[in-house]
Amino acid sequence: MSGxxxxxxxxxxxGLFVVAFLVFLLVRGFVVPKTFGQYGHYRAAAIGEIxxxxxxFAGHQACEDCHSDIADTKTKGAHAHVNCEACHGALAAHAxxxxxxxxxxxxxxVLCVRxxxxxxxKPKGFPQVDPAEHMGGVPCQTCHNPHAPAIxxxxxxxxxxxxxx
Amino acid sequence: MNISRRHxxxxxxxxxxxxxxxxxxTPEASPNYNKSEHWWGMLIxxxxxxxxxxxxxxxxxxxxxxxxxxxxxxxxxxxxxTNLTNPEVISPDGGKEGFPVAQEDAGKYFFVPKMxxxxxxxxxxxxxxxxxxxxxxxGVVLVDQTYCLGCAYCVxxxxxxxxxxxxxxxxxxxxxxxxxxITKGLTTACCEACPTGARQLADLKNPNDPIHEFLKTHxxxxxxxxxxxxxxxxxxxxxxxxx
Numbered sequence: 005m006s007g008x009x010x011x012x013x014x015x016x017x018x019g020l021f022v023v024a025f026l027v028f029l030l031v032r033g034f035v036v037p038k039t040f041g042q043y044g045h046y047r048a049a050a051i052g053e054i055x056x057x058x059x060x061f062a063g064h065q066a067c068e069d070c071h072s073d074i075a076d077t078k079t080k081g082a083h084a085h086v087n088c089e090a091c092h093g094a095l096a097a098h099a100x101x102x103x104x105x106x107x108x109x110x111x112x113x114v115l116c117v118r119x120x121x122x123x124x125x126k127p128k129g130f131p132q133v134d135p136a137e138h139m140g141g142v143p144c145q146t147c148h149n150p151h152a153p154a155i156x157x158x159x160x161x162x163x164x165x166x167x168x169x
Numbered sequence: 170m171n172i173s174r175r176h177x178x179x180x181x182x183x184x185x186x187x188x189x190x191x192x193x194x195t196p197e198a199s200p201n202y203n204k205s206e207h208w209w210g211m212l213i214x215x216x217x218x219x220x221x222x223x224x225x226x227x228x229x230x231x232x233x234x235x236x237x238x239x240x241x242x243x244x245x246x247x248x249x250x251t252n253l254t255n256p257e258v259i260s261p262d263g264g265k266e267g268f269p270v271a272q273e274d275a276g277k278y279f280f281v282p283k284m285x286x287x288x289x290x291x292x293x294x295x296x297x298x299x300x301x302x303x304x305x306x307x308g309v310v311l312v313d314q315t316y317c318l319g320c321a322y323c324v325x326x327x328x329x330x331x332x333x334x335x336x337x338x339x340x341x342x343x344x345x346x347x348x349x350x351i352t353k354g355l356t357t358a359c360c361e362a363c364p365t366g367a368r369q370l371a372d373l374k375n376p377n378d379p380i381h382e383f384l385k386t387h388x389x390x391x392x393x394x395x396x397x398x399x400x401x402x403x404x405x406x407x408x409x410x411x412x
Contacts, residue, residue: 019176022180023180026180040300043303043305043306044300044304046301047300047313047315050311050313050316051305051311051348054311055202055349057348059349059350059355060230060231061227061361063356063361064361083364085366086364086365087361087362087363089227089361089362090223090362094231118222118266118267119219119221121267121270122270123220124270124271124272124278125245125271125279125280127216127217127218127219130219
């Protein structure tokens with residue numbers, strides 16, 4: 005023991021290191037988020053937070069659950085694979101609460117020409133018209149049912165007006 | 170020895186508390202969705218794209234993307250026969266309101282929807298100094314906006330230009346592949362709104378996903394394959410002039 009008689013200052017110094025390390029661990033424990041490193045060098049809880057964001061487009065399945073008549077009309081026409089919200093816009097609010105959220109019907113003079121205005125840039129097989137020459141300001145749904153757009157298709161333009169009340 | 174019983178009594182509980190926090194971190198429960206069963210990507214079918222801008226508007230609506238910033242956008246290429254490597258590319262307001270009518274029929278035109286490629290070896294996640302951006306176990310590149318410092322290293326690192334600094338949050342922002350939708354069994358907002366099926370969400374781990382049959386029978390390319398990013402936005406009908 006006599007050999008260690010004068011070594012007290014070394015132990016005190018070593019003790020200081022031990023205390024500093026414990027303080028480091030303590031601070032690290034508080035500062036580093038709990039799920040950090042669970043899957044990798046990031047906070048795993050962020051995945052759940054992002055997944056919890058609210059949905060604004062309900063998805064065509066939600067629409068078809070109630071509007072099966074329109075869905076039936078659509079399957080017969082060229083717009084069969086155009087989802088409802090492609091034209092009607094994001095309507096999760098309406099799907100969640102149909103009574104109090106009433107969707108605004110899109111203006112066909114704006115909506116239809118977005119896709120169907122003739123342009124040399126569009127794929128050749130895609131149906132295109134020169135709007136001014138084709139309709140002269142008459143709304144598209146006067147002749148076409150947007151849900152089954154071919155003129156004379158059995159659904160007729162009346163279904164477009166009827167829609168879902 | 171100078172550490173007395175009193176010192177030990179102070180040190181041991183402190184060490185215990187510290188250890189508890191070091192060890193902490195229990196897995197987050199996510200009902201009905203198992204991250205290990207999915208590996209997400211996107212199939213973009215260029216010959217089907219008509220440049221209507223539905224995807225750009227839908228994305229902005231779904232994700233509150235600020236005006237003038239884009240998580241997805243559409244470019245229109247015009248390649249003339251004598252200048253194949255120097256195409257004219259336009260993307261007015263990201264193609265949000267469509268494109269001006271093209272009168273000139275010379276050469277060829279096509280639309281290229283662009284978005285985060287959700288790379289499996291993504292350059293953007295590698296440069297983040299704080300671990301605020303990462304590839305999830307199901308293959309989606311996300312940003313932890315509560316952790317991001319806004320240094321924009323990742324914005325510079327993305328070879329596809331798919332990231333931006335959010336003008337009011339001052340943190341990195343990007344396409345999440347609508348992670349809040351795909352984990353609920355829905356498709357992305359851009360795919361939902363695309364009228365021609367030019368965009369298709371693909372689950373590469375799901376053996377029943379039609380993507381597998383498509384990939385077997387069609388030539389498919391990714392953007393900048395020479396960068397070995399492991400990009401998972403697969404383009405069908407991609408022209409060599411696209412950069």
